[in-house]
Amino acid sequence: YIIMKRKYEAIIVLNTKGKEEGVDSMVKNVRDQIEGEGAVIESVTPMGRRKFAFNARHVEGGFYVSCLLDTEPDSLGRIQNRLKLNQDIYLQHFQRVG
Numbered sequence: 228y229i230i231m232k233r234k235y236e237a238i239i240v241l242n243t244k245g246k247e248e249g250v251d252s253m254v255k256n257v258r259d260q261i262e263g264e265g266a267v268i269e270s271v272t273p274m275g276r277r278k279f280a281f282n283a284r285h286v287e288g289g290f291y292v293s294c295l296l297d298t299e300p301d302s303l304g305r306i307q308n309r310l311k312l313n314q315d316i317y318l319q320h321f322q323r324v325g
Contacts, residue, residue, distance in 0.1 A: 232267070232297045234324045239310070240289035242317035243276070250290050253315045257292070260313065264306045266298035289317045295324070 241253050250273070258268060274291035298306065303321060310319050 230299050230301075232299055234269075234295065234297055235303065236322050236324050237261075237294040237296060238318075238320045238322075239292045239294065239316060240318040241292065241315055242286055243290050243315075244286055246315070253290075254292055257310065257313065257316065258294070260309050261294065261296060261306055264298070264302050264309060266296045266302065266306060269295040269297065284317075286317060 239257060241250065241257075243250060243253070246253070254271060254273065258271060262268060272293040274293055276288055276290050278288040279286070307319065307321065310316050
């Protein structure tokens with residue numbers, strides 16, 4: 228049978244607290260990890276730094292990035308598990324588009 232790729236939007240919040248490296252290199256690292264699981268990234272849109280409504284885990288805010296990607300449904304779980312291991316990612320949310 229044929230496995231169809233589906234389109235997803237990912238909102239990723241980067242934890243930049245105490246990091247010397249720039250946001251661009253952090254975004255590139257996340258992009259490489261997502262593509263490493265076989266996903267095809269259509270676009271990456273930096274949404275800027277925002278403060279959180281409440282101070283959770285001693286982090287006041289983060290840098291938000293939106294990604295549009297095409298991937299197979301079963302590889303989405305592998306992408307999420309791989310990103311959980313990345314210390315630079317504070318929060319990740321995936322949503323199917325269309």
